[in-house]
Each structure stands twice: as C-alpha cells, then as structure tokens.
Amino acid sequence: MHADIIILGAGVVGLATAWHLKRQEPASRIVVLEQAVAACRGNSGRSAALFRNLFSSATSRDLAESSIFHYQQLAGAIAFKATGYLWHFSAEAWPQVQAAAEMLAREGEAVEILQAESSACGGLQPSPEGWPALGASLFGRSCGSLSAPALAAWYEKQFLALGGEVVYDCAVQELLPDRPSGRTADLPQQFSGVRDSKGQVWRAGQIIACTGCWLQDLLGPAGIASTVYSKKRQLFAISADQPEAIYGNSPEGSAYPVLILPYGGIYLKPVLARGLVVVGRADNLGRAFEQPYSLAAAQPEPEYFRVHIEPALQAYFPRWAAAHPDGFVVKQAWAGHYDYHWPDNNPVIEQQANLIWVGGSSGSGIMKADALGRVAAARVFGQEQAELADGRLFRVADLSLRQRAVAAEGLII
Numbered sequence: 001m002h003a004d005i006i007i008l009g010a011g012v013v014g015l016a017t018a019w020h021l022k023r024q025e026p027a028s029r030i031v032v033l034e035q036a037v038a039a040c041r042g043n044s045g046r047s048a049a050l051f052r053n054l055f056s057s058a059t060s061r062d063l064a065e066s067s068i069f070h071y072q073q074l075a076g077a078i079a080f081k082a083t084g085y086l087w088h089f090s091a092e093a094w095p096q097v098q099a100a101a102e103m104l105a106r107e108g109e110a111v112e113i114l115q116a117e118s119s120a121c122g123g124l125q126p127s128p129e130g131w132p133a134l135g136a137s138l139f140g141r142s143c144g145s146l147s148a149p150a151l152a153a154w155y156e157k158q159f160l161a162l163g164g165e166v167v168y169d170c171a172v173q174e175l176l177p178d179r180p181s182g183r184t185a186d187l188p189q190q191f192s193g194v195r196d197s198k199g200q201v202w203r204a205g206q207i208i209a210c211t212g213c214w215l216q217d218l219l220g221p222a223g224i225a226s227t228v229y230s231k232k233r234q235l236f237a238i239s240a241d242q243p244e245a246i247y248g249n250s251p252e253g254s255a256y257p258v259l260i261l262p263y264g265g266i267y268l269k270p271v272l273a274r275g276l277v278v279v280g281r282a283d284n285l286g287r288a289f290e291q292p293y294s295l296a297a298a299q300p301e302p303e304y305f306r307v308h309i310e311p312a313l314q315a316y317f318p319r320w321a322a323a324h325p326d327g328f329v330v331k332q333a334w335a336g337h338y339d340y341h342w343p344d345n346n347p348v349i350e351q352q353a354n355l356i357w358v359g360g361s362s363g364s365g366i367m368k369a370d371a372l373g374r375v376a377a378a379r380v381f382g383q384e385q386a387e388l389a390d391g392r393l394f395r396v397a398d399l400s401l402r403q404r405a406v407a408a409e410g411l412i413i
C-alpha cells in the first residue's frame, strides 16, 4: 500500500490533523492507521473533556481559544456546553496567579475575578479548619465541557467524506528506515513507511505520528527522542444527587460550572443529569512516568480517592459530606495517562526527516486538538504560520523543539 501521507493514531489529535490535511490537499491519499478497533479508544476516550481559555501563556490561549471557537460551531454534534469554570485559589496561592488572572479579566472574553465573599459557589465552605482558606476566584464563562468521542467522530466523518481512509486494528510496530541506494551499509536518511503487527508494510512520503502516550515507544527504537512522557491520571464519578449541597441554592446563571478547589488542584465536573460529579486531581512528584506505555495497565486506585481527594471534598463541602456520612459513593472510576511535554506542559510538533510527531498535549489535548491539527498541517506544507479557526495566525516553529518559543504556563491544575 502506498499513500502520500500516513497518520498514526485515531485519537482527537490524529483525526483533527487528518481532516485539516485532507481539506487542504483533497487529491492526496491520506490514510490513518489505528491499533484499536475504533476511534477515540486511547486517552481521548478517558479524558474529562473539559475546555478552558484560562491560561497565562499566550501559546496555550491561542491553541485553546481558537479550538473552542471551532467547537462552538459544532455545538450540537459534540455536546458542547459552556457551563463556565469557577476556579478557586487559596489566599496563599492567589498572589502568585493574581497578575495572570487580572490580565485575563482585562483582556479575556467573559472572564471575571470574584472576591471570596462574592464567590458564586454557595455550597463551598471558604475557610475549613486545617485547610487553605479561599482567597479569590476566577470565573471563565466561555469554559466548559464537550464529548470527546463525538468530537473524534465529527473529525472522522469529515475526513472520510473527503475521501480520507482510516484503517482500524492496525498496530504499527516499526518505522522503516529508507536506504534508497539499496545498500544495507548506507545509513538511512528518512523513513520509507511503517510495518504493522500483521507484517503489512504501508509506504508513504510523509509520516505523522499522533500516538500520544505511545509516542516514545514508537519513535525511540527509530532513534528519535520525542520528549513526551506518560503519567497516570484518574477520575472518580461520585454521587451528587443534591446539587444545592455543592453549589448553593442559586448558582451563577442556569448552568453549574466546573469547580476547582482552593486546595491541590482538585477539580469537579458536574454531570448532574446523571446525579454525578466527576472528580480528578493531578499528582506530580512521586507519580512515575511510565515507559513502555500500557493503557491496559491504567487502573484507578480507590485509595487515591479516599486518601488524596475525599478529605478535601468533606472539608470544603460540609453539606454534601453530611449527606454521605459513610463517605462518598464512587459509582465509577477510570484512569488514563497525560502525554506530558516537560517542563512547559505545552504540545510539541517536531520533525525528523519525513516524520512529524504531534504530542505532549499535557492534559489539554481535547481543548487544543483543532489548533494542533492546523499547526501540524501547516508544518507538513512547509508554512511558517498556521491560520487557526478564529483567524489568528500561529507561528508553526513555536511548538517545535529546536526553535521552541512557549512561555511557561502559570495556571496549571
């Protein structure tokens, strides 16, 4: 099989990249190879699928805001809900983020700062004994959540409609070095294609790896350092049949926002139609990077919820905790991994010979996927700038490793 472009991985990033390439080069044969039997079966399908434009770095804002702009146009198809983000900071943490928060409130669309006493979240105990007291909150009206499987399906549908091809159950095992002269003594200068686990060879002039946490396992043996590392992240869906115990009696507007506690980056995604709240927390020091990567081994740890999340929920939401005197009921739990680019927590789009890799989305790949697809396509076409969904221009090399220009992100969960 010979294609013009092969894309490895049918997560949101691979499929967004596939569509942006195909719509610009409709005559090219572009094939996506995916090891799973359907799209979005990697970490895209395990995410909380939240989106926000509350970032201190201009890079993150460009990637996320423009993607959100695009997603808004598809709202009905992808369960796009701009419920808002209510991000609480402790009195201790607030001075470190205040300048960024004020910049966002000044320049950002629909962003405001709430002082502790006027916080919109009525159920929150602002100063529980022994826990950090609430200092101030940042409310982002344009933030919210969507359905990652629906987003992946949308990109796949558009791509297929233009004549793109997706091959499932196709695990790529090896990047094939190209020795054009035919002499095995020659050192390869590029790749001729890939070989899958069934032994089939797929040849292409351009290969794009969008394999997320699996990037280094694929690129390492081919002599490439992706600089992308995987780290486990967990989500717990717990019973929340009385929203007023969390949000008070009169939440801001009609929608219940995503909440971030003033302690430990614990975040709550309301799924109140199902009587649930999905809770997550990132742990950094002490949590291993895992290589080689195994999604199957990503299991949630009940102890992690009981020890590292539940006590904070009980302290900050006494009414909610009182309704669950024996502890919160975990209805469902799952785990996946972030594909981190350490240290700036922003994505990487880099190239070695005819291989481009797109990864390192560092926990924000859903909310940035559209922009990543556009920047990756611009890189393939050798363009210096990519035009993002809302018309802003983005310098392609900014996300590279060799000419990287990304400010460190200060608003990290």
Ligand SMILES: Cc1cc2nc3c(=O)[nH]c(=O)nc-3n(C[C@H](O)[C@H](O)[C@H](O)COP(=O)(O)OP(=O)(O)OC[C@H]3O[C@@H](n4cnc5c(N)ncnc54)[C@H](O)[C@@H]3O)c2cc1C
Pocket: 008, 009, 010, 011, 012, 013, 014, 033, 034, 035, 036, 039, 040, 041, 042, 043, 044, 045, 046, 047, 048, 049, 050, 051, 170, 171, 172, 173, 210, 211, 212, 213, 214, 218, 233, 234, 235, 335, 336, 337, 338, 339, 358, 359, 361, 362, 363, 364, 365, 366, 367, 368
């Ligand atoms: C618990 C959790 C919560 C998250 N919450 C959010 C959030 O709220 N908002 C947000 O924006 N992001 C969130 N993320 C991060 C987000 O899920 C990722 O950034 C995003 O899914 C990355 O997309 P991707 O397409 O690069 O990777 P993936 O979705 O993992 O896709 C990679 C694909 O490559 C395939 N593949 C791998 N190796 C091979 C191979 N050798 N051959 C063929 N196919 C291969 C895989 O099967 C997979 O389908 C979260 C992640 C987790 C784990």
